[in-house]
Amino acid sequence: MFKIANHYVSKVVVLLLFLEFFILIGAFYAGADLTFFDRGTLILPEPARLLASSLVFAGIIVFSMSALGMYQLDFEVDKRMPVLLWLLPSFFMGFCLIMLACFLAPTLYIDRSTLPLVFAFSAGGIVLARATFLRTSQSPLLESRILVMGTGQLAAKCGELAQSGSGYRKYKVVGYLPMASEEVCVPANRVIELAPGQTLLQLAQNLRVSEIVVSVQNRRGGVLPIRELLEFKLHGLKVTDTSDFFERETCQIRVESVQPSWLVFNRGFDQGMLRRLMKRGFDLTVSAVIMVLTLPLMLVTALCVAAEDGGPVFYQQERVGKNGVTFKVLKFRSMGIAAEQAGKPQWAQANDPRITRVGNVIRKLRIDELPQLLNVFKGEMSFVGPRPERPYFVEQLNQEVPYYNARHSIKPGITGWAQVRYGYGASVEDAVQKLQYDLYYVKNNSLFLDFLILIDTLKVVMFRGGR
Structure with a gap:
């Protein structure tokens, strides 16, 4: 995940959007080439006009797919309708918008006789891209391994969210690290104790952890091992507060995880x-x-x-x-x-x-x-x-x-x-x-x-x- 204008966006979804955008451009060029070849001529419109038309076509179809939620993270886990059937209303909406664009900008080269072939190429490319992304996302190599610091109710909710996954994202909760005077609300067999003389960084490296999520509800009295967390971060690994984790994964600010100081000092709330x-x-x-x-x-x-x-x-x-x-x-x-x-x-x-x-x-x-x-x-x-x-x-x-x-x-x-x-x-x-x-x-x-x-x-x- 990364931020665009303060909003969390999945890197995989952005990559998929750009990939399908170029697939649509390629489908437009392929359809135009074959149509002109069948007509017995290889003379295509001016390159600039053809490029502008392909960009308009790709932009409209991507917009239509976005409007139907096909770039939301939970789309691929929605089994009610296959991707190909979701494309039909997207393409219909796109076709109407394309006709409107041709009316408003007559200089565009979008031949109606070419569109069925272009849509066929587009559907094939998008279905193939989606199938490839879905299969790739199931690979253990793309699985993020996280360690949850805490064993209370907040840690349990954090673990449940991470394990549930969402669309193309996969997490593996390797365990929960207990903190002093905190109840155990997570499975006892998932609680991990530091060995004598073992540091937090060594534990994380042994478990191949890439991120620690700090889910301790009561942080008074120096409960958190700040120096060890700093060492963890200085070695290029992520240290994430629970509030930030919930915000990143759900696009919500969970009120049960928010400390008043987090609202005061956190970036955002810009009303300039x-x-x-x-x-x-x-x-x-x-x-x-x-x-x-x-x-x-x-x-x-x-x-x-x-x-x-x-x-x-x-x-x-x-x-x-x-x-x-x-x-x-x-x-x-x-x-x-x-x-x-x-x-x-x-x-x-x-x-x-x-x-x-x-x-x-x-x-x-x-x-x-x-x-x-x-x-x-x-x-x-x-x-x-x-x-x-x-x-x-x-x-x-x-x-x-x-x-x-x-x-x-x-x-x-x-x-x-x-x-x-x-x-x-x-x-x-x-x-x-x-x-x-x-x-x-x-x-x-x-x-x-x-x-x-x-x-x-x-x-x-x-x-x-x-x-």
Whole structure:
């Protein structure tokens, strides 16, 4: 794993993306060559025009595959659908975007008669690349061996996460190193004791360990062997704090592993002037484009909402924004007029009986969120950020969930990291899970991460329903 604009990205996934990008370029050239050969001529378009067309083709297909989640780490372990069948909707989406690109840029050389052959070459190359990567990732040579320092509940969760693996990543937990006055919550046969006179570095070298994950909950009183950990690091091996390990592997900040000092001294949580200006420009640009593209859809939605029960089209609700300031969020009404007749706020749930028939459709497609573009233009919201919550629930969650108020350090968003990575939140436990994603976004937010969230939002709308 490495970071791009503060966001953790798998090296293997990036390598696979670039490999498939060049496979798509090669497939485009091969299809063009064979098509012209079959026509009895070897005269191809100008090299610059052909290259530009191949780059557009490859970029569109990679974008379409990304939108369907084919570059997420858990894609290869999803056995519901083979890779070839996942390519069909990706290629269909890509074909539509390619036709749009040809309409907007007529100088591109993308011959419709060539595309079936190009897509066939592309599918063969991508399937072969995926099969090769999947088989290679199972090799023990690519397995990372880690030693967990600690035996408590935190160490047990860390070990479970490492052993579970994710997509192309593989870890081998060689054991758990006990610390003084810490309970044993891990299998007893996995606990490793230092031999008399043996150093931590010698133990790690004997076990061929490449990384130590420090998972000691209580670190007061000089519990950690700092000098030995430093020696380990100076020999080119990794020393990772549990909070960093969870953040790296899950793209969350686990509240049970975070020390207050980690939040204070860790890099991230950058809310400087430049970042705010860039994000505001991104919000206005994306919101304006989506407003123009979806205006006919919003007009039809308004008519359908009004026609179903004669109630109001829009629904305004008080939400908590940046720095705890409340504002009125605007949505298409998706629930009945008497949704909260008792007067007490209720958690929204999947298959909520208060949702109308029209509301069920627009919630799954996230059309009900579109009027919030006006909140973005007013500066009350961003396009991407933590979802704004109601004051009633914020007051409750502030008392029950550690660091909950940290999500209010930035503007809330129409879509967000928690929304594309987690489902409906209908309890305090769900709120904790979503908060851990929100904290990750607050810490690592960037235009790059915003763009990834937009792509994931497209996948949610198209294939997983509203969240």
